[in-house]
Amino acid sequence: MANKPAPSRPAPRLYLATPEVDDPSHLVSGLPELLAAADVAAVLVRLKQADPRSMITRAKALAPAVQNAGAALLLDGHAELVARAGADGAHLTGLAALEDAWPSLKPDRIAGIGGLATRHDSMTAGEAGADYVLFGEPDAKGQRPSMEAIAERLQWWDELFEPPCVGFAVTCEEAAEFAAAGADFVLVGDFIWVDPRGAKAALIEAAEAIRKAHETAFEKAKDSSDMAGHG
Numbered sequence: 225m226a227n228k229p230a231p232s233r234p235a236p237r238l239y240l241a242t243p244e245v246d247d248p249s250h251l252v253s254g255l256p257e258l259l260a261a262a263d264v265a266a267v268l269v270r271l272k273q274a275d276p277r278s279m280i281t282r283a284k285a286l287a288p289a290v291q292n293a294g295a296a297l298l299l300d301g302h303a304e305l306v307a308r309a310g311a312d313g314a315h316l317t318g319l320a321a322l323e324d325a326w327p328s329l330k331p332d333r334i335a336g337i338g339g340l341a342t343r344h345d346s347m348t349a350g351e352a353g354a355d356y357v358l359f360g361e362p363d364a365k366g367q368r369p370s371m372e373a374i375a376e377r378l379q380w381w382d383e384l385f386e387p388p389c390v391g392f393a394v395t396c397e398e399a400a401e402f403a404a405a406g407a408d409f410v411l412v413g414d415f416i417w418v419d420p421r422g423a424k425a426a427l428i429e430a431a432e433a434i435r436k437a438h439e440t441a442f443e444k445a446k447d448s449s450d451m452a453g454h455g
Contacts, residue, residue: 236403237265237439239390240338241413243299246272248285256284258366259293261424262431266296266334268315276305279321283309297336303328303335307424319348326352334341339363343380350384350387357381358411360392360402371398375405382406399430410434 240258242251255267267290271279283299287310290297296312299305303314303325313334318321318363322337326374329335330353338358346357359381360374369377381389389437390409391402399410412430419426 230362231419233442235263235435236391236407236410237263238434239266239268239409240264240295240416240427241268241411242270243414243417244270244272245282245286246274252285252289255289257294258296258427259290262427264293264427266312268298268300268411268413269311270300271302274292280305280309281435283311287311298334298336306333315358315386318347318440319352322349323387329392335342338392342376346377346381347385350385354386354387356390356409358390358392360398362413368394371401375396375401377406378402378405382408393430396400396426396430396433400433403434403437406440 245251259267265414269283269286271282273388279302280442283297283305286346287297291312299311299314301314301316301321303316305311306314306329311333313329313336314325315336315338316325317337317339321336325335327361334355335353336356336358337354338361340349340357340359349357359377362368378389378391388408389406390411391403391407392411393399393407394415396415399412402410412427416423416426416430422428
């Protein structure tokens with residue numbers, strides 16, 4: 225009896241972080257075309273600090289453009305505003321923030337977490353029920369691990385744990401590297417928005433780099449295991 229072929233794992237999806245949002249009108253007009261150009265699972269809305277009412281108004285303005293494209297809208301922090309803003313969840317930094325936000329987000333909304341300096345913190349977040357863990361974002365001083373260190377952390381998580389992992393990429397090269405390492409999602413932000421060709425061209429390029437890297441890393445592995453099964 226022949227062995228079943230190994231299941232093919234899906235390519236990582238994009239997680240798009242916005243620039244800091246003060247006036248959302250430009251983003252509102254551009255997001256539908258942008259989100260139609262690539263497979264974007266979620267949009268992380270970075271709101272410029274203001275009074276709660278103003279921040280809710282900005283998020284509400286963006287929500288239809290994101291959600292009508294089939295993507296989730298997450299606020300960067302501000303878990304207390306999620307419900308009133310019509311958002312799908314929040315991205316939190318650090319275990320304390322996750323714990324504080326839990327009552328306002330669960331069970332209906334997404335609670336993602338970054339700011340995980342150690343493997344132990346990452347495991348604690350996963351055990352607490354975080355919907356995803358993010359590796360590779362800059363800390364408060366703007367420092368971040370090397371690409372190799374982030375890829376190693378993603379690979380470790382992917383092999384051992386169930387919740388999705390996200391790689392924070394600051395270049396197209398990093399996006400590809402993290403896809404090959406086993407990220408379920410790749411977060412892209414500033415390098416998309418500052419690309420001289422425009423955000424759409426940059427997003428399409430990132431998506432293609434992710435697809436190719438994933439195919440090389442995982443489809444070849446699948447082919448090898450299929451051949452071994454037929455041996």
